[in-house]
Amino acid sequence: MEKNALLNNVNTLIQMHSKGLLGGDTMPEDVLINVVKEHELINVLTLAMSLNYQRNSYSLWESVVKAYKDPQTKWIFNPIIVANINIDELREALLLHRVGLQPNRHPEIWHRVAKGIVKSSEQGNVQGLIESVQFDISSLKEIMQETRKSDFPYLSGPKIFNYWLYVLESYANVSWKCRELITIAPDTHILKATVKLGLCSKDVLNGGAEDRMTVASAWEKALEGSGLAPIDVHTPLWLWSRAGFPPLLVS
Structure with missing residues (x-):
């Protein structure tokens, strides 16, 4: 996928997440709050x-x-x-x-x-x-x-x-120094979302260590110069996959 188109889709996902449009937006760790x-x-x-x-x-x-x-x-x-x-x-x-x-x-x-x-x-x-x-x-x-x-x-x-x-x-x-060093955490949902966006081929769905490294590296390159750290897109991608990939639309 062409980089600008990918970044547009990523920004749409981030907006969808911020508006609560991805469903199930309570993350597992939220139960610790308060x-x-x-x-x-x-x-x-x-x-x-x-x-x-x-x-x-x-x-x-x-x-x-x-x-x-x-x-x-x-x-x-x-x-x-x-x-x-x-x-x-x-x-x-x-x-x-x-x-x-x-x-x-x-x-x-x-x-x-x-x-x-x-x-x-x-x-x-x-x-x-x-x-x-x-x-x-x-x-x-x-x-x-x-x-x-x-x-x-x-x-x-x-x-x-x-x-x-x-x-x-x-x-x-x-507050980390050089937070851009936090790479995306490529679990199963991230692998699926990465393939869905066209950033990597379906081969990475095998989920081996090399596949996960490929996905993490692909996101580092894709987001370079965008102002986004790879980990910034983790939760929107994770929720998008978990929700069954609803259409990329912002109301």
Whole structure:
């Protein structure tokens, strides 16, 4: 598709989203609003995001709210406590409200991510981790996707990592340096919407790692010089696909 035509369609989608025309415009993480305390939100978002892989996001975040509200399980969102807790206690707490679904893998991931956060921050929390790199995305990528990748399973993957950056910006008011480095998070809905717009061929619908990289790269090139960061189009594309691709019209 010719670039100007693509950008026109993208801007139309953004307008449709802003006007509530894409339906289902409540995002999964919205259930945290006015429930999780502001100073705790960044830890809750980060730890829960580490399990947001191949599962229903709406169900995950609803479970997170239940666990947060329960005095018996709220501690699972404190990285310092989690990093020092017995894995069996963590397993029981994660499974109680179905924050974790896999009894072995999910507690292991949660435990490792919490330890990774504590090791990377003098404060032992996500805010400290981000402040240690002075809100610089490239430095954070180097830590979480390269030098310390094994400490951040799932969260270090390109899809979840970039969406995590976007979520922290959107819900926890994190102001990133060089936010244009936040690439689009190519999940199934993004792949479908990208093909629907004609930016990539149907081959990317296979959904492999290379396909996702192809889509992310295509969006970076397509939006270069447009004033839009790739992640800015994520939610409109995601909702458009989820709504079954209604016509691109703005009333």
